Amino acid sequence: xxxxxxxxxxxxxxxxxxxxxxxxxxxxxxxxxxxxxxxxxxxxxxxxxxxxxxxxxxxxxxxxxxxxxxxxxxxxxxxxxxxxxxxxxxxxxxxxxxxxxxxxxxxxxxxxxxxxxxxxxxxxx
Numbered sequence: 001x002x003x004x005x006x007x008x009x010x011x012x013x014x015x016x017x018x019x020x021x022x023x024x025x026x027x028x029x030x031x032x033x034x035x036x037x038x039x040x041x042x043x044x045x046x047x048x049x050x051x052x053x054x055x056x057x058x059x060x061x062x063x064x065x066x067x068x069x070x071x072x073x074x075x076x077x078x079x080x081x082x083x084x085x086x087x088x089x090x091x092x093x094x095x096x097x098x099x100x101x102x103x104x105x106x107x108x109x110x111x112x113x114x115x116x117x118x119x120x121x122x123x124x125x
Contacts, residue, residue: 002038003037003038003039003040004034004037004038004039004040004050004051004055005039005051007030007033007034007037007040008051008055008056010030011027011030011031011056011063011064014026014027014030014063015027015063015064027063027064027067028067031056031064031067031068032067034056039051040052044075044076044079044080045079047093048093049093049094050093052076053068053072053073053076054073054076054077054080054116056068057073058112058115058116058119059115059116059119059120060119060120061119073120077116077117077120077122080113080116080117081117081122083113088110089106089107089109089110090106090109090110090113091106091109092105092106092109
């Protein structure tokens with residue numbers, strides 16, 4: 001696999017194959033290799049673009065959740081909760097092609113963040 005995006009697609013496939021006995025160890029190997037994979041953010045606080053652990057486990061019921069350390073999930077959730085901006089939305093970590101795309105993608109990103117925070121019981125309202 002050449003990057004975190006490809007790993008994520010492979011994990012979607014593995015989450016849905018009927019042969020669970022074969023899928024789980026392969027998924028475990030892919031998850032354990034993520035820290036050295038391009039476009040994976042080991043630390044969610046890094047300012048660069050990349051996918052973090054919550055991309056692979058956006059809810060406690062996610063296929064990959066049990067393969068990711070509790071501490072990594074907690075750290076990513078803590079950081080995510082601090083990133084809400086003054087307008088109530090969350091930032092994106094890539095350069096959009098224009099202002100309209102920025103606004104649209106911040107909305108999409110914010111909905112995804114809210115869904116993740118709710119799934120992990122981190123919403124205060």
